[in-house]
Amino acid sequence: MLDFKRVQRYTDAVGAVRDATGMLHSSAATMMDCMYQENYRHYQPQHFDVRELVPRREFDALGDKALILLDARIVWTADALWEVSQKECFVGAYPLPEKQKNRRVWCNTWMFGGQAQYRGYRPHDAAIGAVHSQHRYGRALDLHFDGIPADTMRKWILANTGHAATRYISAIEDDVSWLHVDCRNSSSDEIVVFGA
Numbered sequence: 001m002l003d004f005k006r007v008q009r010y011t012d013a014v015g016a017v018r019d020a021t022g023m024l025h026s027s028a029a030t031m032m033d034c035m036y037q038e039n040y041r042h043y044q045p046q047h048f049d050v051r052e053l054v055p056r057r058e059f060d061a062l063g064d065k066a067l068i069l070l071d072a073r074i075v076w077t078a079d080a081l082w083e084v085s086q087k088e089c090f091v092g093a094y095p096l097p098e099k100q101k102n103r104r105v106w107c108n109t110w111m112f113g114g115q116a117q118y119r120g121y122r123p124h125d126a127a128i129g130a131v132h133s134q135h136r137y138g139r140a141l142d143l144h145f146d147g148i149p150a151d152t153m154r155k156w157i158l159a160n161t162g163h164a165a166t167r168y169i170s171a172i173e174d175d176v177s178w179l180h181v182d183c184r185n186s187s188s189d190e191i192v193v194f195g196a
């Protein structure tokens with residue numbers, strides 16, 4: 001779970017800003033609104049193990065420090081999309097499987113005995129993907145949401161560019177069966193949709 005003490009600190013900070021400047025903030029600052037206040041020099045994923053974000057070789061070499069291979073913004077985005085997929089508009093249309101408390105969001109699966117290990121950080125010598133794929137710079141993730149088609153997630157992102165959870169997403173890939181999100185230094189203020 002997210003650290004609610006941190007959230008409270010942000011809530012306090014939002015209140016302080018409102019008092020000092022007269023700016024209006026929602027009195028019911030949501031968790032995402034609160035997280036929105038932070039600059040991420042470092043971000044520790046709350047809903048993903050580091051092994052879900054890096055290949056086995058990199059984890060074996062670096063352990064949890066393998067997070068240095070990933071942009072903090074894309075790690076934060078993974079958590080934010082996890083949160084969104086548990087609620088927002090999805091619960092009604094895409095219910096959780098029975099007896100499942102939370103929706104699973106998958107990235108790499110090698111730690112669970114699966115094959116996928118290049119869906120997060122992708123080393124430069126990995127044979128798959130484009131030479132300058134954002135994955136090779138640690139700025140991209142390919143995610144699968146149990147019970148939600150990737151296209152539904154893409155549509156939600158493009159329809160919610162003002163939502164805090166999409167704030168760092170600068171590009172998504174169209175027409176693939178997974179959700180590719182990245183935080184490239186794009187040439188556009190809009191979310192770039194590439195591929196197809």
Ligand SMILES: [Zn+2]
Pocket residue numbers: 135140141142173180181
């Ligand atoms: Zn990708």
